[in-house]
Amino acid sequence: MLDINHIAKTFNPGTITEKLALSDADLHLAEGDFVTIIGGNGAGKSTMLNAVAGVFPIDQGSIVIDGQNVTGLPEYKRASFLGRVFQDPMTGTAATMSIEDNMALALRRGQRRSPLKWGITSKERRMYRDQLKRLGLGLEDRMNARVGLLSGGQRQALTLLMATLQKPKLLLLDEHTAALDPKTATKVLHLTRELIRDQHLTALMVTHNMKDALQYGNRIIMMHEGKVIVDVDRETKMNLRVEDLLNMFEHTSGSQLNNDRMLLS
Amino acid sequence: MDIAKLLNAFPGAVSQGIIWGLMAIGVYITYRILDVADLTVDGSMATGGAVAAVMITAGYNPWLAVIVAFLVGMLAGLVTGLFHTTMGIPAILAGILTQLALYSINLRIMDGKANTAVNVNKYHVLVTSRNVRQFSVSNPIILTLILTAVLIALLYFFFNTEYGCALRATGANGAMARAQGINTNVAKVIGLMLSNGIVAFSGAMLTQYQGFADVQMARGAIVIGLAAVIIGEVVFGKLLKSFAGKLVCVSLGAIIYYLVMQIVLWLGLNTNDLKMLTAIVVAIFLAVPHWKQQAQTRLHVRRKGGE
Numbered sequence: 001m002l003d004i005n006h007i008a009k010t011f012n013p014g015t016i017t018e019k020l021a022l023s024d025a026d027l028h029l030a031e032g033d034f035v036t037i038i039g040g041n042g043a044g045k046s047t048m049l050n051a052v053a054g055v056f057p058i059d060q061g062s063i064v065i066d067g068q069n070v071t072g073l074p075e076y077k078r079a080s081f082l083g084r085v086f087q088d089p090m091t092g093t094a095a096t097m098s099i100e101d102n103m104a105l106a107l108r109r110g111q112r113r114s115p116l117k118w119g120i121t122s123k124e125r126r127m128y129r130d131q132l133k134r135l136g137l138g139l140e141d142r143m144n145a146r147v148g149l150l151s152g153g154q155r156q157a158l159t160l161l162m163a164t165l166q167k168p169k170l171l172l173l174d175e176h177t178a179a180l181d182p183k184t185a186t187k188v189l190h191l192t193r194e195l196i197r198d199q200h201l202t203a204l205m206v207t208h209n210m211k212d213a214l215q216y217g218n219r220i221i222m223m224h225e226g227k228v229i230v231d232v233d234r235e236t237k238m239n240l241r242v243e244d245l246l247n248m249f250e251h252t253s254g255s256q257l258n259n260d261r262m263l264l265s
Numbered sequence: 266m267d268i269a270k271l272l273n274a275f276p277g278a279v280s281q282g283i284i285w286g287l288m289a290i291g292v293y294i295t296y297r298i299l300d301v302a303d304l305t306v307d308g309s310m311a312t313g314g315a316v317a318a319v320m321i322t323a324g325y326n327p328w329l330a331v332i333v334a335f336l337v338g339m340l341a342g343l344v345t346g347l348f349h350t351t352m353g354i355p356a357i358l359a360g361i362l363t364q365l366a367l368y369s370i371n372l373r374i375m376d377g378k379a380n381t382a383v384n385v386n387k388y389h390v391l392v393t394s395r396n397v398r399q400f401s402v403s404n405p406i407i408l409t410l411i412l413t414a415v416l417i418a419l420l421y422f423f424f425n426t427e428y429g430c431a432l433r434a435t436g437a438n439g440a441m442a443r444a445q446g447i448n449t450n451v452a453k454v455i456g457l458m459l460s461n462g463i464v465a466f467s468g469a470m471l472t473q474y475q476g477f478a479d480v481q482m483a484r485g486a487i488v489i490g491l492a493a494v495i496i497g498e499v500v501f502g503k504l505l506k507s508f509a510g511k512l513v514c515v516s517l518g519a520i521i522y523y524l525v526m527q528i529v530l531w532l533g534l535n536t537n538d539l540k541m542l543t544a545i546v547v548a549i550f551l552a553v554p555h556w557k558q559q560a561q562t563r564l565h566v567r568r569k570g571g572e
């Protein structure tokens with residue numbers, strides 16, 4: 001479903017702030033894979049997800065989604081393949097627009113938007129209401145409320161729903177629970193798993209929580225200095241503990257896993 | 266001080282306010298919806314005026330002149346949009362560049378003259394200040410009010426369509442809009458075109474109303490537009506919350522602005538000082554939300570510290 005073929009990315013080349021963020025990163029996902037990603041600060045996790053989303057052009061390699069080479073496509077054109085949830089709850093939604101407006105925007109992801117057709121229909125509204133109900137947050141009764149009034153957890157849950165309203169070929173989750181309190185984070189993670197399971201989605205999820213990395217998904221990869229250095233398959237992952245993961249990382253990278261937000265327990 | 270003199274000036278202030286309200290609605294589209302401060306308007310409003318003056322004095326139908334003014338205004342917006350998106354120039358600077366270029370273009374449109382008169386006795390015009398105190402359908406207030414209502418209705422429709430929602434999303438959160446597959450560059454260009462079309466349309470109406478076009482006629486227009494937007498929000502924002510309501514607020518804001526200007530003139534202020542007064546008022550109103558936020562933060566910190 002996703003082929004990241006030996007991609008490289010250097011930010012600000014030729015300046016003193018030059019930074020090699022990805023060097024020869026390679027990763028292949030089969031349909032239905034739910035891969036969790038861990039790695040230290042600055043390992044290149046976000047950069048790899050952003051490269052897939054097309055936030056910036058890459059220097060080398062290619063990215064293929066479901067057989068289509070998207071390497072040269074701008075971000076807005078790749079959107080039809082991708083559902084995305086970001087670390088900052090502010091990023092995924094339009095704060096000044098209503099819940100239903102946000103959902104209507106997401107429902108039309110990757111489609112031509114007409115200047116003559118109404119932006120939201122009453123039939124859709126009923127569907128949004130049903131979808132919001134399953135979140136159990138009471139948002140179905142506040143569909144006209146501005147998203148800016150919602151809490152971080154509510155916004156992330158809504159963003160998740162929006163990302164899957166139109167089934168994406170690939171779901172990109174970049175530490176989407178990092179800004180939430182532990183209880184809310186767990187709720188949002190459960191919702192994530194449920195949505196991925198129900199729609200048989202292929203997903204990449206960056207997390208700083210080792211336990212979550214083990215608990216969710218069917219594969220774990222570790223990144224270090226812009227490369228994918230460890231790739232753990234379903235079988236191995238099932239019997240793994242956090243210590244094993246840390247040992248694996250140290251063994252392969254030759255250094256300690258160093259992430260200031262990392263939760264080991 | 267003669268109160269009758271002030272009251273006598275009110276109808277003129279109201280119709281001027283309505284015409285500038287059209288312009289302010291254009292500013293609202295860029296400033297509030299797209300979240301860019303577009304300075305093109307100082308040029309494009311005069312362009313609209315110049316186009317209308319030249320066409321009407323050449324014998325064209327005034328409605329046609331107004332439509333062409335709108336289209337030329339859209340072109341001005343297109344230029345600013347391309348400066349900003351394809352050439353990567355910051356929006357403010359892109360607007361200033363177009364505005365500067367338009368000064369030359371406006372002179373060319375008016376055949377090198379800084380001023381073109383549109384004599385009401387000689388040409389057919391849609392509105393004129395001459396009828397401002399008449400109780401008849403030729404009173405400019407009536408037609409300008411109808412045009413404002415039609416414009417608001419059209420914009421209400423457009424901004425609720427699929428593409429209109431995409432435009433709003435572009436202004437609200439560009440990263441989110443792109444993640445939803447919206448080409449935010451194109452959306453910005455279209456928003457700038459729409460805005461400057463409306464602004465030029467307003468300039469075309471103003472030229473007819475005052476009976477001339479002048480290259481300087483819209484100097485500082487952006488500030489008057491912002492004043493209208495802000496006054497409208499402060500005075501009526503709590504009452505009118507829907508999208509159409511907000512546009513009505515803008516128009517009302519422009520009317521209040523012109524009434525207040527009449528009053529300060531009547532109180533003895535020099536006409537030449539009006540622009541400075543406007544700038545100060547807008548600066549203060551722009552600062553208010555900032556100050557409010559600072560005060561809130563301080564309050565918050567103090568409360569936390571007291572715990």
Ligand SMILES: Nc1ncnc2c1ncn2[C@@H]1O[C@H](COP(=O)(O)OP(=O)(O)OP(=O)(O)O)[C@@H](O)[C@H]1O
Pocket residue numbers: 011012019020021039040041042043044045046047048259
């Ligand atoms: N837009 C950018 N411009 C310049 N440098 C960048 C940019 N984005 C990322 N970098 C740099 O690239 C490196 C990789 O960053 P990235 O955000 O991918 O790390 P990460 O693995 O997501 O780390 P974290 O766990 O802290 O989120 C870092 O050194 C970062 O400073």
Ligand SMILES: [Mg+2]
Pocket residue numbers: 045046047
């Ligand atoms: Mg990151």
